Amino acid sequence: MRFRLAKCVWGEAYTETMLQVNLPSLLAPANLPTAASRHAIEHVIYTTPADAAVIRDHPAFRAVAAVAKTRIEAIGFDSAPGAEDYHEATIPRMNAVHNRILEECHAEGSVWLFDQPDHVWGDGSLSWLAETAATTRSCVVFPGIRTVKEHVVPELLRRARPDGTIVVANRDLARLAMEGMHIHDAGRLWGSGTATVWPHHVSWPAAPHAMLRRAFFTQPFAIAPPAGVGAERSVDMHYLARAFPDPDSLHFVRDSDDFFVLEVSARFHVDDSNPHPLTVPLIGSFAAAICDDYQLACFERTIRMHAGGIPETMWRRAERRSERVRRGVLAYRALHALRVHLERIGYPAARTLRRLLAGDMPSAWRGVPMPRTILLPSSPVLGAELDGSPAMLLGLVSAEPLPAEGPNAAGELPLLDGHRLSWRRVGGVLTLNDRIAATSAGEVAGMGLLRLSGDLGTALTGSALAPPTLSDH
Amino acid sequence: MSIRPSEQRGRTNGDAARLCADACRLVEAGCPARIAVLTAPPGMLELPLWRLALAAAALDGSDPVAALEHARTADAGEPGDWAALSAVAYAQARIGWDRRVRRDAVSLLGVEGGADRDPLLEARTLLARAAEIHPSSSLWNDIGHVAGLSGDLDGARAAFLRSLALHPADRHATINLAVLMLRAGDPHADIMDFLGRTQLAATLPPALLLLAGGETAMAGPAEVHEWRRTTVFSYAWRRELASRLRAASAEPGGGAP
Numbered sequence: 077m078r079f080r081l082a083k084c085v086w087g088e089a090y091t092e093t094m095l096q097v098n099l100p101s102l103l104a105p106a107n108l109p110t111a112a113s114r115h116a117i118e119h120v121i122y123t124t125p126a127d128a129a130v131i132r133d134h135p136a137f138r139a140v141a142a143v144a145k146t147r148i149e150a151i152g153f154d155s156a157p158g159a160e161d162y163h164e165a166t167i168p169r170m171n172a173v174h175n176r177i178l179e180e181c182h183a184e185g186s187v188w189l190f191d192q193p194d195h196v197w198g199d200g201s202l203s204w205l206a207e208t209a210a211t212t213r214s215c216v217v218f219p220g221i222r223t224v225k226e227h228v229v230p231e232l233l234r235r236a237r238p239d240g241t242i243v244v245a246n247r248d249l250a251r252l253a254m255e256g257m258h259i260h261d262a263g264r265l266w267g268s269g270t271a272t273v274w275p276h277h278v279s280w281p282a283a284p285h286a287m288l289r290r291a292f293f294t295q296p297f298a299i300a301p302p303a304g305v306g307a308e309r310s311v312d313m314h315y316l317a318r319a320f321p322d323p324d325s326l327h328f329v330r331d332s333d334d335f336f337v338l339e340v341s342a343r344f345h346v347d348d349s350n351p352h353p354l355t356v357p358l359i360g361s362f363a364a365a366i367c368d369d370y371q372l373a374c375f376e377r378t379i380r381m382h383a384g385g386i387p388e389t390m391w392r393r394a395e396r397r398s399e400r401v402r403r404g405v406l407a408y409r410a411l412h413a414l415r416v417h418l419e420r421i422g423y424p425a426a427r428t429l430r431r432l433l434a435g436d437m438p439s440a441w442r443g444v445p446m447p448r449t450i451l452l453p454s455s456p457v458l459g460a461e462l463d464g465s466p467a468m469l470l471g472l473v474s475a476e477p478l479p480a481e482g483p484n485a486a487g488e489l490p491l492l493d494g495h496r497l498s499w500r501r502v503g504g505v506l507t508l509n510d511r512i513a514a515t516s517a518g519e520v521a522g523m524g525l526l527r528l529s530g531d532l533g534t535a536l537t538g539s540a541l542a543p544p545t546l547s548d549h
Numbered sequence: 550m551s552i553r554p555s556e557q558r559g560r561t562n563g564d565a566a567r568l569c570a571d572a573c574r575l576v577e578a579g580c581p582a583r584i585a586v587l588t589a590p591p592g593m594l595e596l597p598l599w600r601l602a603l604a605a606a607a608l609d610g611s612d613p614v615a616a617l618e619h620a621r622t623a624d625a626g627e628p629g630d631w632a633a634l635s636a637v638a639y640a641q642a643r644i645g646w647d648r649r650v651r652r653d654a655v656s657l658l659g660v661e662g663g664a665d666r667d668p669l670l671e672a673r674t675l676l677a678r679a680a681e682i683h684p685s686s687s688l689w690n691d692i693g694h695v696a697g698l699s700g701d702l703d704g705a706r707a708a709f710l711r712s713l714a715l716h717p718a719d720r721h722a723t724i725n726l727a728v729l730m731l732r733a734g735d736p737h738a739d740i741m742d743f744l745g746r747t748q749l750a751a752t753l754p755p756a757l758l759l760l761a762g763g764e765t766a767m768a769g770p771a772e773v774h775e776w777r778r779t780t781v782f783s784y785a786w787r788r789e790l791a792s793r794l795r796a797a798s799a800e801p802g803g804g805a806p
Contacts, residue, residue, distance in 0.1 A: 262653070
């Protein structure tokens with residue numbers, strides 16, 4: 077298998093970052109030196125003529141070129157002077173180069189080992205990546221941590237060896253990443269008082285210097301590009317879904333001990349934080365508007381990121397917490413779809429449902445990391461309840477999941493409004509507050525999120541209302 | 550504020566006047582970051598007005614550290630100028646907010662955040678000074694915004710109310726107070742009552758629109774991208790900057806005395 081380790085860079089700031097930390101981290105013994113000794117790797121830097129001159133003169137470039145076949149490819153524009161617009165100019169330019177790399181890799185049958193000038197590689201990560209891509213023949217994905225350049229780069233330079241090489245083990249790099257976490261990632265940490273409104277990934281603290289991450293949108297690091305699938309915003313966002321339609325075909329990095337790359341960004345490069353914590357409705361709102369089945373499948377995977385050894389019990393606890401949030405997000409997303417449908421058909425209870433979905437006041441959600449299981453009755457019951465007593469629907473938002481085990485069972489669920497919901501399951505019939513809510517075992521299955529059927533369900537079939545299954549436990 | 554010919558090196562007053570006109574257009578067009586790429590003679594850097602323009606450029610270009618330096622220089626060159634004080638405060642608020650968010654988050658991961666001076670507190674103090682010098686509803690709105698960023702919701706509410714006492718139709722303070730009420734978890738009836746009693750000079754954010762339309766329990770993110778819990782600065786000092794740049798560009802000889 078052939079590999080092309082490729083990135084584009086232009087402008088003084090990014091070129092300097094690449095020469096200061098990116099190339100030196102690639103020179104760590106278990107990165108490019110090992111990977112190049114085991115695999116056919118070509119290292120290609122796409123840059124402007126002006127920046128190429130600076131790069132060629134730098135010892136880090138010469139050192140990299142001595143380890144692996146390295147060349148510079150010209151890109152068709154010069155470094156933009158001054159305040160270049162990030163979204164209008166920088167991203168489209170980067171995208172154009174990334175599309176070129178995709179086409180060239182496809183043409184020569186090589187795998188693109190994705191790199192950026194502001195990436196820092198943990199020692200061993202590159203060789204692990206090449207080995208994994210060669211073995212699994214999959215697209216390898218990993219949502220890295222964005223860090224504050226002003227904090228992290230000096231730390232890395234302090235650790236540089238006399239020859240300029242930066243050798244940092246994955247765990248040490250993870251520690252550095254958490255200590256110098258950028259506001260971009262800080263706003264996506266569950267439990268913090270401030271969150272972003274764009275939670276494309278979410279992390280749960282597991283222990284000191286350890287967190288569990290789930291990502292709706294993740295970053296491909298080893299790509300064998302299929303024909304005719306171009307990047308829209310680099311290989312972020314929906315590229316993966318278009319290029320590799322089966323999410324199960326992806327190879328998800330699951331532990332930062334295997335692979336860890338951080339990104340350094342200027343401290344104030346982005347700020348989309350909002351003075352409100354992450355809540356299930358907030359993430360669910362994002363998932364309903366932005367994500368499809370593909371991203372939800374990606375969000376099922378957890379990635380352990382840690383700077384030290386963490387007891388398995390702590391990981392398990394964090395996984396359970398994050399799983400409850402994931403289930404809540406799925407339920408919210410389903411209800412969101414229902415709400416949209418009800419509004420479209422002018423259903424009288426749409427407003428009630430909207431109110432239910434919006435219940436993420438800090439007083440209700442902050443300090444309560446448990447997401448709510450949302451119960452949907454089957455369509456006849458829903459119809460009756462919506463027309464008859466909207467309050468019942470509000471009452472169906474439970475603070476606890478419905479126990480799934482056992483053919484015959486009964487119990488009570490605490491509701492958000494302080495009331496309790498009695499439930500009874502006999503055979504395939506589920507009764508809520510003495511009213512029949514479901515009449516088949518299939519509807520009762522899982523966490524109690526029941527699939528709609530009938531007329532209302534017509535517009536809601538498929539992913540929108542796919543309930544969690546028992547296997548998700 | 551004027552541009553003095555003695556401070557131009559190799560440029561005429563006409564150049565400086567054109568520069569101010571260009572900068573004014575950029576500020577008014579909402580893209581002051583591009584001021585940074587205008588070619589200015591070295592002497593311009595000594596002018597408080599130009600430093601203020603560069604502070605606006607740096608803030609718009611997501612470089613509050615550079616903005617802070619420019620704004621402080623402008624403040625030192627023109628002591629007691631409320632616009633320069635505001636610019637310093639805006640830069641401090643941006644720096645302080647970043648620090649607060651990151652510190653809150655990393656503390657969950659067991660990472661020490663340090664205990665140095667709080668830029669948000671300093672921003673609030675500076676804005677209070679500016680409001681003493683130049684009492685205005687906009688500056689009290691800004692004080693409220695910074696107080697809210699610091700988590701002092703009571704202080705924020707008092708500042709927004711003071712802003713509205715000075716100017717009952719202040720569009721920023723009106724909406725910011727309603728946003729704050731949402732964030733603080735006030736009963737929605739109170740918010741609706743407030744919106745009903747208040748002159749609205751700007752479009753409400755979607756959540757408040759829903760409330761005003763009778764959607765009595767809206768509190769969460771109905772749609773993605775709605776920053777309904779975020780109050781905003783007034784940017785009064787930037788409008789003042791545009792006004793000063795326009796005046797400087799219109800004066801004979803580029804505003805030279």
